[in-house]
Amino acid sequence: MSKSHPAIDRRGLIRLAAKGAAAGVAVTAGGTFTGIATGAVAAPVPAPGADPLRGMPRAMALSVPRGVNGDAPLPPLPDQTGGGRISRPSRRIPYAKGAPAARAAGEDVPTTLPFAFNQAGYRLVTDLPEHLRPWRDRPKRWEDITPNTATQFLDSEGVVQVREGFGQPGYDQPVTQIQFALGCITSYRTETDASRKALFLTRATAQAKRLIDRRFEARGAWYFPYPFDYAHETHTSVAYKAPWYSGMAQGEAISLFTQLSQLDAVTEEERVLYRQAADAAFASLLRGDDGHPWVVHKDASGYLWIQEYPGAQPASGDYTYNGMIFAMFGLWDYYAATGSELALALYDGGATTMARYFPLLRNVRWHSYYCQTHRIPTPSYHQHHINLFRQLHWQTGSPDFAHHTDVLTDDFPSPYLRDGSTVAFAAGTHALYRLDTKVDGGWDKAKEDAQLEVKKVTFTRATQAPANMRRRIQDRGIYYRISAGAYAGWWVGETWPTAFLRGQYLTTTYLPQRTLTFPGGNREVDVYRFTEDGMDASIRTVSFATPSNAPTDRRAIVNGRPMYQITAGALTDYWVAATSVTIDGTTTA
Numbered sequence: 001m002s003k004s005h006p007a008i009d010r011r012g013l014i015r016l017a018a019k020g021a022a023a024g025v026a027v028t029a030g031g032t033f034t035g036i037a038t039g040a041v042a043a044p045v046p047a048p049g050a051d052p053l054r055g056m057p058r059a060m061a062l063s064v065p066r067g068v069n070g071d072a073p074l075p076p077l078p079d080q081t082g083g084g085r086i087s088r089p090s091r092r093i094p095y096a097k098g099a100p101a102a103r104a105a106g107e108d109v110p111t112t113l114p115f116a117f118n119q120a121g122y123r124l125v126t127d128l129p130e131h132l133r134p135w136r137d138r139p140k141r142w143e144d145i146t147p148n149t150a151t152q153f154l155d156s157e158g159v160v161q162v163r164e165g166f167g168q169p170g171y172d173q174p175v176t177q178i179q180f181a182l183g184c185i186t187s188y189r190t191e192t193d194a195s196r197k198a199l200f201l202t203r204a205t206a207q208a209k210r211l212i213d214r215r216f217e218a219r220g221a222w223y224f225p226y227p228f229d230y231a232h233e234t235h236t237s238v239a240y241k242a243p244w245y246s247g248m249a250q251g252e253a254i255s256l257f258t259q260l261s262q263l264d265a266v267t268e269e270e271r272v273l274y275r276q277a278a279d280a281a282f283a284s285l286l287r288g289d290d291g292h293p294w295v296v297h298k299d300a301s302g303y304l305w306i307q308e309y310p311g312a313q314p315a316s317g318d319y320t321y322n323g324m325i326f327a328m329f330g331l332w333d334y335y336a337a338t339g340s341e342l343a344l345a346l347y348d349g350g351a352t353t354m355a356r357y358f359p360l361l362r363n364v365r366w367h368s369y370y371c372q373t374h375r376i377p378t379p380s381y382h383q384h385h386i387n388l389f390r391q392l393h394w395q396t397g398s399p400d401f402a403h404h405t406d407v408l409t410d411d412f413p414s415p416y417l418r419d420g421s422t423v424a425f426a427a428g429t430h431a432l433y434r435l436d437t438k439v440d441g442g443w444d445k446a447k448e449d450a451q452l453e454v455k456k457v458t459f460t461r462a463t464q465a466p467a468n469m470r471r472r473i474q475d476r477g478i479y480y481r482i483s484a485g486a487y488a489g490w491w492v493g494e495t496w497p498t499a500f501l502r503g504q505y506l507t508t509t510y511l512p513q514r515t516l517t518f519p520g521g522n523r524e525v526d527v528y529r530f531t532e533d534g535m536d537a538s539i540r541t542v543s544f545a546t547p548s549n550a551p552t553d554r555r556a557i558v559n560g561r562p563m564y565q566i567t568a569g570a571l572t573d574y575w576v577a578a579t580s581v582t583i584d585g586t587t588t589a
Contacts, residue, residue, distance in 0.1 A: 052526065052539060056426040056497040057462050061559065063534030068421045069504040072414035074137060075383045078322060079151075080175045080248065080308075084232035086164050089242035093227045096217045103276055108220040113345055114288035114296055117304040122351040122396045124344060125511075126336040130189075132394045132511065134255055134329035137387070140183030142196060145203060152176070158206040172214060174224040174249035178256050181207035185259050201265055208260055211253060212277055216243065216293070221283035223293050224249050235318060235374055238309045247295030247306035248320075251327025253281040258333040282334050285327075285346055289314035303356055304349035319372035321361050322381055324350060325388040332395050351392060355400050361385065362404075365472065367412050379443065382412050394511050399584040402510055406555060406578075410562060413478070413506055415442070415471035422464045423480045424559075426498040429458045432490040433479070441469045441481040441489075449474040457487070470494070470501055500560025504530075507556040514553075516564055517582045520546040525581065527566070527574040530558060540574065552583070 053061050103109060130136060146154055150165045160180045161170030181204040188200040215222040225243035232238035257278035261271050285306065289297040297315045298304050308323025310316070328350045335343040354361075361368050363377050368385050370378040386408045393401035433454050436447040443449060468483035478494040480501055492499050518525055522543045531537045550571060552564040555578070562578040578587075 053497045054426060055428055055462065056424065058537065058539075059534035060424050060462060060464075060502070061497050061534070062528060062530055062537030062539070063502070063532060064504050064530045064558065065420070065422070065502050066532050068418045068502070070418065071505070071507055072383070072416035074387060075380065077138065077179050078381065078384060080246070080323075081162060081173060081230060083234065084230055084238065086162065086171065087229045087231075088169070089228050091242055093214075093225055093243045094216055095214045095225070096222075100212065100215075100273070100276060100280075103279060110220050110283050110286035111342075112286070113342060114286055115298055116302075117298045117349045118302045118352050118356070119345065119348045120352040120355065122348045122398060124332060124335050124347060124395060125397045126332075128394055128511075132391075134332055134391070134395075135182040135259070136186055136189075138179070138183050139186040139190065140180065140200065140203075142187070145184070145199060157210070158203060159210045160207065171228040172210060172226075174211060174226065175246065175252060177207040177210060178249060178252040181205075181256050182252070182259065185256075185263070188263070188265075201263070204256075204260065205266075205270070208256060208274065208277070211256075212273070215280075216245075217280075218293060219284075219287045219291055221287055222277065222280035223284055223295075224253055224281075234376065235309070235371070237311055237316070237318060237373060245293040245295055245310065246308050246323070247285075247310065247327050248308040248323035250281055250284045250295050251306060251330035254278050254285075254330030255333045257281060258330070258337050262337065278334060278337075281330070282340075282343065285331070286342065303353040304346065305353060306350060318374070321354070321357075321369075321371065322384050322388060325354065325392065329391070329395075347395075351396055351398075351401075354389075354392065355404075358404050362407065362411065365411050366474070368408060379412075382408065383414055386414075390508060397512050399514055402508070402514060403584065403586055405508055406562070409506055409508065412472050413470065413557070415469045417468055417470055417501075417505075421467050421470075422502050423467045423482070423492065424500055424502050425459055425463050425465065425492075427459055427461050428498065429456055430492060430499060431456055432482075432487055432492055434489065435473060435479075435491055441471075443471070443474065449476070455490075464502070467501060470505070494560050496560045501557070502559055505557045507554055509554050510552065513551045513567060514584050516550045516552050516566065516576065517585070518542065518544050518548045518550070518576075519581070520544055520548070525576065527571055527576045528558075528563070529574050540571070542571070 147160065151162060153161055153163070153170060155161050155170060160177050162173040162176055163170045184200040184204040188197055188204065191197040191200060211224050214225070216225050223245050225245060226240070227242050229242050230240045230244070257274045260266060261274035261278065266274070285296050287294060287296065294314070295307055295310055296305070297307065299315065305317065305319060306324045306327040307317035308320040309318040328347055331343045331347040331350070334340060335347065357372065360372055363369055367377040367379045367382045369375045370381050386405055389401045389404040389408065393405060431454055434452045436450040436452055438444045465485060465487070466483045467480045469481035470478060473479045473491070479491040480494065482488055482490050482492065494500060522545055524541050524543045527540050527542060529538045550566045551568050553567050554565050556563060558575055563575040564578060564581070564583065566572060566574050566576065
């Protein structure tokens with residue numbers, strides 16, 4: 001194969017042959033999993049050394065069950081004031097007075113970058129499919145359109161307020177309001193019921209109006225103040241007296257105002273106002289830390305930062321990863337709408353920073369770090385990092401961020417499994433473990449997944465067991481938690497082809513496609529075609545005299561292994577294990 005032609009290079013193809021025994025015959029459930037094994041299949045008896053599946057029937061090893069596949073649901077959006085304490089403001093909030101005046105070019109309106117910073121030349125893809133664009137994965141559910149919880153409620157104008165608890169005063173919190181509004185816009189786009197559609201828009205415009213009404217004008221830009229004092233319990237540098245400001249809010253506000261201005265339902269007067277607001281919010285990212293307020297600076301190595309939590313002194317802050325990427329989504333929206341070269345340069349600088357500091361965000365084979373300042377592994381943010389880096393890949397088209405997504409997925413994959421998920425066991429002996437975890441099998445910081453007990457079980461034939469969790473065990477590999485039967489609550493390690501989760505999970509779509517490289521030197525590589533019943537699936541073995549390429553548009557965990565699907569050539573629709581090839585010249589490690 002070659003880069004100019006993604007199909008299999010026939011001259012380089014040494015051997016392409018079907019491999020493996022005929023599919024086994026379904027029999028009744030057997031083995032030790034009495035009452036919980038379903039669809040057990042008798043393992044064929046192969047010639048010595050000839051069975052690539054080592055006692056696992058092809059009909060089980062090469063089938064992907066219907067209905068249990070798919071990605072894990074996104075975790076709830078981060079609570080920016082979670083883990084801290086909100087209290088009454090100790091100072092007056094300097095809100096702007098009156099309606100916004102028309103913005104005209106002048107010496108107070110920034111029109112250049114705030115300073116020089118490192119740029120690697122990342123470009124932006126503006127013709128993304130609708131569902132891959134910023135915030136489209138975060139629709140507001142109809143049942144959540146009028147929140148009333150201990151920490152959130154709507155005021156008389158339909159604007160989200162945050163509070164410490166029932167009966168406590170409510171406050172504007174810009175990120176909460178903006179994300180609520182963006183979710184409403186996403187739902188507005190797809191809602192078909194006219195009354196619901198109207199309320200989604202009403203909610204979104206109410207949040208936007210509050211932000212505009214309570215803006216703070218300074219340095220030729222609009223800033224959106226936090227009108228309460230706040231101190232984080234563990235992030236000691238996050239301690240603010242009102243008013244304070246966040247680069248996350250400033251960037252997300254650009255998304256909100258830009259997206260509102262693009263809706264057909266808004267009036268022309270509103271459209272002009274939203275465009276003005278987007279311009280004014282964008283201007284805040286063109287002001288550095290040489291004045292106040294500020295949310296943008298560069299570090300000692302020349303890398304750009306949009307600080308979610310700016311520090312008390314210039315060039316200081318929490319260096320929070322997720323907040324910066326969410327802010328960058330506003331730059332994508334602004335550039336897609338206006339073609340602003342300044343927005344492109346800022347996005348390039350932000351992407352360059354994320355690529356440079358990814359090794360500091362990553363915590364190998366565990367939860368990634370929340371920020372640079374405190375370097376605390378944070379399980380609740382790891383899945384956000386996976387999703388955010390996936391979107392950086394789509395927005396830039398760069399394989400850099402696709403690789404980061406793959407690495408984070410393997411470091412600590414989402415443990416979520418759909419109902420009906422099953423683990424296949426080959427005939428033979430398996431080790432089961434009892435681990436010290438939360439009641440539901442989740443990781444507990446105090447217990448650290450300590451091993452409590454181990455036992456060996458033997459099955460005379462291949463069998464299955466239901467599972468409700470697939471996750472990395474601390475200081476170990478990936479394990480499955482059995483959810484019913486004699487071994488409910490016990491764990492088994494993921495080991496293809498002797499014990500694996502059946503189905504396709506944690507799929508990442510690549511856009512654009514990426515390039516797989518099969519090794520040269522006539523090294524044999526197995527490729528797999530999976531079907532729902534396994535009966536017409538196949539394994540083929542290929543080898544090439546020289547390294548050979550093939551395109552892929554997705555990666556997933558398929559029957560317990562990270563794999564890539566090939567999209568062109570003689571092996572179209574076959575999957576290859578990630579450990580057998582390189583992708584864009586790298587391996588997932």
